[in-house]
Amino acid sequence: MEHIVIIGNGIAGITAARHIRKLSDKKITVISAESDYFFARTALMYIYMGHMKFEHTQPYENWFWKKNRIDLINAFVTKVDSENKKLLLQDSQEIKFDKLIIATGSKPNMFGWPGQDLKGVQGLYSKQDLELLEVNAPNKDVCKRAVIVGGGLIGIEMAEMLRSRDIPVTFLVREESFWDIVLPQGESQMINEHILEHHIDLRLNTNLVKIIPDENGRTKAVTTDKGETIECNVVGLAAGVSPKVDFLKGAGITLGKGVKVNEFLETNIRDIYAIGDCAEQHQTIGNRRPVEAVWYTGRMMGEALAQTICGRRTPYNPGHWFNSAKFLDIEYQTYGWVFPEGSKKEYEEHFHWRHPTEKICITVAFHKDSKQLLGINTFGIRMRHEIVDRWLTEKRGIGYVMEYLKDANFDPEFYTRYEKTIVAHFNSTFGTNIITKKKSWKRIFSNA
Amino acid sequence: MKAIKNIGLLIFLVGLGIFALLPLTGTFTLSGESLQTVLKEQNIQSELFVTEMENNVVGKEFNGIGALSSKVTSALENTNAQHRKNKEYNKIMYTSPHDMAATFAKISGEGFIVSNKILMWFLTFGLAIIGALLFILPNVILLGKKGIKNDGIYHENATNKGWIAWLVFIFLVSFYLVLYFRPEYAVNWTYTLDPLSQWLSGNPAGHWFVYGFMYSTVMSVMAVRMYIKYRHNTYQMVRTTSVLFFQIVFAFLIPEIMVRLQMPYYDFKNIFPLDFDFFFQWNLRSLLNSGGIGLFILVWGIVLTLVVVPVMVYFFGKRWYCSWVCGCGGLAETLGDPYRQHSSKSLFSWKVERWLVHGVLVFVVGMTLMTLYSFFTQSGTVIGIKTQSVQSAYSFLIGAIFAGVIGTGFYPIFGNRVWCRFGCPLAAYLGFVQRFKSRFRITTNGGQCISCGNCSTYCEQGIDVRAYAQKGENIVRSSCVGCGVCSAVCPRGVLNLENGPLKGRINPTEVLLGNDVDLMELVNKKS
Numbered sequence: 001m002e003h004i005v006i007i008g009n010g011i012a013g014i015t016a017a018r019h020i021r022k023l024s025d026k027k028i029t030v031i032s033a034e035s036d037y038f039f040a041r042t043a044l045m046y047i048y049m050g051h052m053k054f055e056h057t058q059p060y061e062n063w064f065w066k067k068n069r070i071d072l073i074n075a076f077v078t079k080v081d082s083e084n085k086k087l088l089l090q091d092s093q094e095i096k097f098d099k100l101i102i103a104t105g106s107k108p109n110m111f112g113w114p115g116q117d118l119k120g121v122q123g124l125y126s127k128q129d130l131e132l133l134e135v136n137a138p139n140k141d142v143c144k145r146a147v148i149v150g151g152g153l154i155g156i157e158m159a160e161m162l163r164s165r166d167i168p169v170t171f172l173v174r175e176e177s178f179w180d181i182v183l184p185q186g187e188s189q190m191i192n193e194h195i196l197e198h199h200i201d202l203r204l205n206t207n208l209v210k211i212i213p214d215e216n217g218r219t220k221a222v223t224t225d226k227g228e229t230i231e232c233n234v235v236g237l238a239a240g241v242s243p244k245v246d247f248l249k250g251a252g253i254t255l256g257k258g259v260k261v262n263e264f265l266e267t268n269i270r271d272i273y274a275i276g277d278c279a280e281q282h283q284t285i286g287n288r289r290p291v292e293a294v295w296y297t298g299r300m301m302g303e304a305l306a307q308t309i310c311g312r313r314t315p316y317n318p319g320h321w322f323n324s325a326k327f328l329d330i331e332y333q334t335y336g337w338v339f340p341e342g343s344k345k346e347y348e349e350h351f352h353w354r355h356p357t358e359k360i361c362i363t364v365a366f367h368k369d370s371k372q373l374l375g376i377n378t379f380g381i382r383m384r385h386e387i388v389d390r391w392l393t394e395k396r397g398i399g400y401v402m403e404y405l406k407d408a409n410f411d412p413e414f415y416t417r418y419e420k421t422i423v424a425h426f427n428s429t430f431g432t433n434i435i436t437k438k439k440s441w442k443r444i445f446s447n448a
Numbered sequence: 449m450k451a452i453k454n455i456g457l458l459i460f461l462v463g464l465g466i467f468a469l470l471p472l473t474g475t476f477t478l479s480g481e482s483l484q485t486v487l488k489e490q491n492i493q494s495e496l497f498v499t500e501m502e503n504n505v506v507g508k509e510f511n512g513i514g515a516l517s518s519k520v521t522s523a524l525e526n527t528n529a530q531h532r533k534n535k536e537y538n539k540i541m542y543t544s545p546h547d548m549a550a551t552f553a554k555i556s557g558e559g560f561i562v563s564n565k566i567l568m569w570f571l572t573f574g575l576a577i578i579g580a581l582l583f584i585l586p587n588v589i590l591l592g593k594k595g596i597k598n599d600g601i602y603h604e605n606a607t608n609k610g611w612i613a614w615l616v617f618i619f620l621v622s623f624y625l626v627l628y629f630r631p632e633y634a635v636n637w638t639y640t641l642d643p644l645s646q647w648l649s650g651n652p653a654g655h656w657f658v659y660g661f662m663y664s665t666v667m668s669v670m671a672v673r674m675y676i677k678y679r680h681n682t683y684q685m686v687r688t689t690s691v692l693f694f695q696i697v698f699a700f701l702i703p704e705i706m707v708r709l710q711m712p713y714y715d716f717k718n719i720f721p722l723d724f725d726f727f728f729q730w731n732l733r734s735l736l737n738s739g740g741i742g743l744f745i746l747v748w749g750i751v752l753t754l755v756v757v758p759v760m761v762y763f764f765g766k767r768w769y770c771s772w773v774c775g776c777g778g779l780a781e782t783l784g785d786p787y788r789q790h791s792s793k794s795l796f797s798w799k800v801e802r803w804l805v806h807g808v809l810v811f812v813v814g815m816t817l818m819t820l821y822s823f824f825t826q827s828g829t830v831i832g833i834k835t836q837s838v839q840s841a842y843s844f845l846i847g848a849i850f851a852g853v854i855g856t857g858f859y860p861i862f863g864n865r866v867w868c869r870f871g872c873p874l875a876a877y878l879g880f881v882q883r884f885k886s887r888f889r890i891t892t893n894g895g896q897c898i899s900c901g902n903c904s905t906y907c908e909q910g911i912d913v914r915a916y917a918q919k920g921e922n923i924v925r926s927s928c929v930g931c932g933v934c935s936a937v938c939p940r941g942v943l944n945l946e947n948g949p950l951k952g953r954i955n956p957t958e959v960l961l962g963n964d965v966d967l968m969e970l971v972n973k974k975s
Contacts, residue, residue, distance in 0.1 A: 040899040043901055046900065049598075050599055050600040050601050050603040051599070051601060051905070056901045056905045057901050058901075059901065061794060061795060164599040296896075299960070318964065319962050322896065324896050324940040329594065331939065382944070385894025386894050410944050412935050412944060414685075414686050444948075
């Protein structure tokens with residue numbers, strides 16, 4: 001029986017394992033040093049905040065793996081011997097494989113800051129990082145202040161976590177505005193305001209210079225490029241992540257930033273594949289980046305690779321880009337591409353509406369000339385994935401989108417709906433005369 | 449703000465403490481006159497009982513209810529035994545000994561509590577209400593910006609099965625045990641509510657009035673907590689208001705006012721089979737003897753069960769009842785909300801749930817068929833089984849122990865919908881309709897789920913919502929009561945309660961939205 005070995009039990013590796021099991025009877029082994037069982041990394045923050053316990057983040061009960069004949073090994077892989085098709089584990093145990101899937105994920109970026117290895121300095125990616133944060137910042141007495149470096153999703157999550165225990169937080173963001181390399185200005189501005197509302201000391205345009213130790217080798221303070229010194233007991237490094245592929249050096253597998261793969265997620269070596277955060281595409285797909293450190297793409301690569309492994313060679317062919325996040329209390333969804341001012345294409349035009357008092361806004365990107373829909377960002381409004389995905393596929397124009405906007409609303413019942421206001425704003429901005437159509441189940445389910 | 453909370457907690461605990469101590473205090477002296485009143489009201493024929501009461505109880509002063517209660521219960525049991533022996537069946541008293549004790553206690557109370565009813569109300573209910581509100585209201589500011597705030601739930605002793613949770617558990621269980629099985633101990637509580645009861649129905653308060661009042665009060669106070677916690681979520685606000693309205697108006701006020709107007713006591717929203725004694729002989733008799741209104745109630749009750757339930761569930765799912773109207777649901781959604789995360793999501797629990805809840809449904813339907821057979825044929829037995837004993841077994845096991853003691857008492861340990869999930873026969877009935885013929889479903893939003901587990905953790909009905917959401921499937925489950933909290937706690941906006949078309953409601957998916965594999969090819973290859 002063919003033996004499939006998967007390194008990493010995150011969403012990519014586990015999705016691959018589950019789908020391989022669905023499609024075949026192969027022997028499957030998943031190796032991870034992080035945790036015994038698969039858990040949702042994205043929910044780590046909720047454990048610290050007390051919304052859930054660790055076991056709640058595990059999507060499957062513990063008996064699931066045995067029942068589905070997916071063998072789990074808690075171990076660290078030190079070496080991949082691609083020639084003899086075997087792995088070396090830290091305890092010198094050897095594991096032979098017929099096909100190998102590398103799904104090791106990421107590690108937090110370190111940019112060589114002085115003091116980055118001090119006690120109290122950490123990132124937030126793994127279960128161990130979370131356990132470390134519990135030690136470093138159990139409460140506001142032990143951690144009198146924390147400094148977070150890096151204005152992205154992990155940074156704001158860390159800030160939210162620490163604030164849930166009333167720990168004062170200073171948030172250093174290199175950019176002029178929060179996450180403005182991804183978000184258009186209006187949205188980024190709104191999040192800036194929301195961060196301040198949560199009593200997070202947001203410092204835009206500010207870089208970390210160094211971390212200063214105390215006599216015990218713990219972090220005592222940081223200095224910034226604005227010449228300031230900020231006393232703190234914890235430094236959260238959240239300046240992005242990069243593929244965790246160091247253990248593969250010398251294995252003959254072509255590496256770039258991550259493990260180089262083709263569209264079939266195959267590496268340069270036969271029978272070795274890479275998926276998820278650690279995979280790097282030779283050719284970028286559409287507007288996507290070569291390394292996609294996103295939950296959903298990890299899952300999709302797992303789905304696609306399972307097909308290939310089970311005898312039906314399938315390219316990783318993601319559809320329209322989508323993603324979502326939550327910034328403190330504001331939910332964010334994005335479909336298609338809405339670029340910020342910095343990287344906007346010259347044909348891309350934006351329509352932006354923001355609620356006068358609530359933290360709600362929407363940005364729709366469309367082609368200046370053809371008026372074709374390019375993407376939608378919403379904050380505080382939930383959108384129906386199927387509908388927006390269909391509009392993008394059907395290359396609908398902005399006029400059509402505005403007209404049928406109600407079909408795409410996914411907010412709970414009795415919520416205030418803003419489509420009328422949004423379309424009125426659109427009409428007054430672009431001199432159009434669009435009237436919104438009533439929501440129609442018939443249209444929504446026309447593809448079902 | 450924290451200080452106000454602490455002061456509130458202290459005041460609440462003082463009120464609760466006095467309330468908890470009341471059953472153990474009080475002086476009781478039964479006068480000869482009062483004895484005669486009770487004998488007449490209860491139509492007691494037994495001279496033996498009268499003699500025993502006159503010898504052992506009348507004119508004596510009892511400190512604490514225990515002493516009086518034991519005299520009355522033993523008098524009743526002894527005389528009944530004597531009459532049974534002598535085959536004097538018309539003299540046997542069918543009232544339960546503890547109900548009898550409660551009746552005598554109520555009429556013989558004296559001293560501070562009885563002469564200061566309003567003050568005593570203030571020292572118990574009054575303080576508890578004020579304290580609780582002081583504890584809850586500062587959350588408007590403490591919770592910060594509106595949005596879902598479950599911070600610290602698994603760090604707090606009270607909400608993570610710590611010692612506070614166990615104390616609450618003991619208190620609730622004890623309260624229900626007193627209510628159902630030792631009503632005489634509730635007599636001091638009833639005094640505090642006499643003025644209100646007199647005003648509403650013209651009668652002094654009984655222990656069920658205490659329960660009704662307490663139920664409505666607890667729900668109102670905890671509804672304030674819901675309003676604050678879910679103030680960003682209009683669905684939760686509307687739903688809480690609805691359930692509160694039906695409790696206060698339909699379950700509490702209307703039945704009392706009906707009594708005042710010489711009509712039968714009836715809760716118009718209580719539906720068979722949850723209202724399991726609707727077809728019991730005493731109820732049917734009482735309805736049939738009450739003229740037009742009785743007949744109306746009879747027809748209304750049957751229409752509710754046979755017509756309103758299926759029609760409403762078809763259009764709105766069972767949530768229209770379970771989390772918008774029902775009293776049990778109302779308490780679960782208000783008092784029980786802090787404990788919702790404790791419902792077990794294991795596959796094992798689901799298996800137990802399905803057997804148990806449908807078992808109770810079969811039990812109640814069987815019992816009702818027996819009851820109706822007995823009613824129309826005037827025979828006390830059906831194929832050799834006594835209808836009466838089946839009814840008693842149901843009332844005790846399901847009506848009292850399951851619905852009351854376990855259903856509510858176990859909130860802090862097993863979550864807030866233990867009864868609704870494992871025991872309620874109406875929920876089982878509504879669930880059948882919801883599963884097979886309803887427009888209601890929880891929609892999963894394409895491929896956006898990150899499997900974080902908030903939805904499953906906070907599902908009070910123990911549904912593993914995430915298991916469906918991460919597959920991109922709609923959630924169509926008979927146990928879902930449509931509380932909407934999965935949708936509220938989802939950090940990615942993936943879940944939504946919808947009454948859409950029946951078609952396309954169940955949508956198993958092979959590959960999630962977002963991954964463009966050729967689905968047709970996949971399907972063809974499979975077959």
